[in-house]
Amino acid sequence: MPKIENMNTGEDFLKSLGFPTLDVHETFTHFDFTTPGRRVLLIGPMGAGKTETAARIWRDASVAMKKSDEVRTRTSTGIADRRRIFFIRYTSDSSRFQDYPDDALAYRSGYIRCGSNIAHISDSFGLEQVIKDNPEVGTYIIDEASFFDERIAYVARNYSLERGCMFVFPTLMLNFRKEFFNSTARLILDMATDVIPLTAYCEHRDCLSSAFYTYRYYSVDGRECPALYFDPLIIIGGDRVKNSSLEPDYAARCDRHHYLPGKEYTFFTLKPLGEDAGKGNVDALLNELRLLKENPVRSKLYESLEKNYEGNPDREIFMNSILPGHLAEKALAYLFCEQNMIGESLLVRLSSDLDLDTGYLEKTLQENRHPVSFSQPYLL
Secondary structure (H helix, E strand, C coil): CCCCECCCECHHHHHHCCCCCCCCCECCCCECCCCCCCEEEEECCCCCCHHHHHHHHHHHHHHHCCCCHHHHHHHEECCEEEEEEEEEEEHHHHHHHCCCCCCEEEECCEEEECCCCEEEECCHHHHHHHHHHCCCEEEEEECCHHHCCCHHHHHHHHHHHHHCCEEEEECCCECCCCCECCHHHHHHHHHCCEEEECCEECCCCCCCCEECEEEEEEEECCEEEECCCCCCCCCCCCCCCCCCCCCCEEEEECCCCCCCCCHHHHHHHHHHHHHHHHCCCCHHHHHHHHHHHHCHHHCHHHHHHHHHHCCCCCHHHHHHHHCCCCHHHHHHHHHHHHCCCCCHHHHHHHHHHCCCCHHHHHHHHHHCCCCCCCCCCCCC
């Protein structure tokens, strides 16, 4: 299997210099552009340095481009030179980087400018067009590839095999629920030739463990409020820290400090209610949604949280999960978007009967690829 880096050990070299016996780690050096057809995954939680690693690949390419024509013959397949890089970003993800230039490959500690070698696309057909328009490019970095449709995995595989192109995917494999982000993520993993896992420090103030997971939470009146399991899968927003009951914050967390309340409630209560509603028995779901909206401490959700976290030292944090609000909207969106248990007409009817925030629902459904038109404009 081809390697992401030149990983030859430096132990013999250090011994030749007279170093004593040490724990010598594998050498972390430059990126390899010579092997055609690679599909490289850079995975890890938010803040692990996925995009920064992609920026390093870009910088390595700029150094490699200064080499001789002899090098070009080793980094090219036909006219496609893998030292020539194009950066791809998801169209709706542009709001994350409002403080950067339009041509920036941006990461947490800085950015590099890509000039004309950057595009914002919305689907795999857009990627195909970019490739056709840039036949001399041999490497495509596709940021947050899990946001795209499943077809993008096959587009990358086919072009890598047919033209020797290399694809680099700095992307989340796991969502805030610690599950595969979606079917696109799973397909990209299936067709990958290289996987580079990255970690970060757990961002809990009392922890120095390695973080493998992305934790979603809301900040309400200075309190940490973990996102419930049925929180919308995709919420597009900036990387800035918020203090909002509508826009979440994210952090890299270890397993111990990754809080995910409401999972048992989702499978034991919410989904069965949605299944019954889909069959025409709407009253029980309507009643639970009304309680989630008007009096959540009387809901089955609250009852489940109290039962599951009684005696838990972090009980207060788990119970904070009901503070952000829009619980009914989130539960309804989950049943409609992810579970397909209720149809659009029932969604609209329940939203009207309960006087839900249809602006919030419209934005959420649009971001999760299930657009429904509501007349009320969405205002944050």
